[in-house]
Amino acid sequence: MQVCSLDLGNDYVDKDDKPTGLGRIQPELYQQKAQESEDSSKNSGDKNCGRINFSLKYDYENECLLVNILRAVDLPAKDLCGTSDPYVKVYLLPDRKKFQTRVHRKMLNPTFNESFQFPVAYDELPVRKLHMSVFDFDRFSRHDMIGEVELDNLFELSDLSRETNIWRDIQYATSESVDLGEIMFSLCYLPTAGRLTLTVIKCRNLKAMDITGYSDPYVKVSLICDGRRLKKKKTSIKKNTLNPTYNEAIIFDIPPDSMDHVSLHISVMDYDLVGHNEIIGVMRLGCHAEGLGRDHWNEMLAYPRKPIAHWHPLLEQPVPDLAQSSFPSTVP
Template identity: 90%
Template sequence: MSVFDFDRFSRHDMIGEVILDNLFETSDLSRETFLWKDIQYATSESVDLGEIMFSLCYLPTAGRLTLTVIKCRNLKAMDITGYSDPYVKVSLICDGRRLKKKKTTIKKNTLNPTYNEAIIFDIPPENMDQVSLHISVMDYDLVGHNEVIGVNRVGSTAEGLGRDHWNEMLAYPRKPIAHWHPLLEMKKSEKEWKARTASFDSQGSCPSPRPPSSP
């Protein structure tokens, strides 16, 4: 059972949830029973923030990683209009440190933006097992701070599809590999990320930023 905050102008926000385990074993369903349960923090799987599709392509000879942001769908509405002004920010991460960040253009008043924009990072092959990409879908706000709609991560230390997508890219060099990825809540994603990268803090070294490549 999920408890939501109703919002007339945008998608409803989940406050929390209660899961009743072994209900048939602990309750006499022939009689009315009253139960009190603590509301638990909503898991990322229960919160629908939307999805992002992007492709990954790595050129080992050039040491060039290309992430192409293709599009998003069913994003969470962040504005009173019932829409968002989304853009995508991609950060290159090594041992918990952000080396570089780049972003797409802003798409106005939409929950299903299309970008088809390439973001390129220069990474030597020997450093590919030490880096990951942090992808944030942001809502642009003319007044105040831009808000995070949802995040995703890909890399050797990511989990699930984020790791599988990365490994598939490495297995098929020079070929763009595209997948849809669900967006996760910022807090839960950060917690998982720190746990996954803690064991890598003393291993290897981060790639030094390269000067921009010549056209």
């Protein structure tokens, strides 16, 4: 499919946009029976985020780490009714494969008792990190993050030959510290024609959103002016990959005198045939953006008619919902 002014028409509907080298390991140094380890570390600031109980065991026969999310206690209330709808996401970093527990409705002391298997060689465990993010499910908006727990050294407590029971304080966090991947694209602006071309080249190391360990990513680009979304365009969907290649051009007509008033919001999405499409990560471009998003934009303006390509890290924070523009604007 040749893509120019990319429009997927009625054949593709974004459901979310409807209205509405290791040294020798010495396990004997860590040997102990199943235990409950109390971590007295303080939560950030005065935020009480509760505690989480889980167990770890290494399966030598199948070469995998068994993680059992048991329960959480004293979670903060996130809903107006004084409760939360908690669930837990589990990662074994640096892999981005994610497991997720079921949501427990209206509970501050949920019992999960859900087990997950992470394929990993025993000798790799010292360089792996177990990361757990606790969320409050929200049916109508972005899920609120309650906090997170990360274990840097999985041999700190035991050699994991026996099931080890662990308690940890949930550390306050507002966004997941898990790497979401990167996107590479080029920008080219033609002042005389008032035309901006953003060519989505590829992404790499995207976070896995499906239970298969992959995602079905596509890229959505929104043109924003004065806080309102004027236009939205999308790439094609790439199936079962965390490193998609697109090479698809997205074109917007923007007069030169409007360039200081517009921005581009880029969202890498995971397509879901049945449920809602999920945001993998986002970034923002424009003269009022931050960091590389601003620098790339200014470089494009400084070198007109020349495609400028850069890699950009994806952020967890989603772009706020923006109303469709219905007011007169200098941007077509």
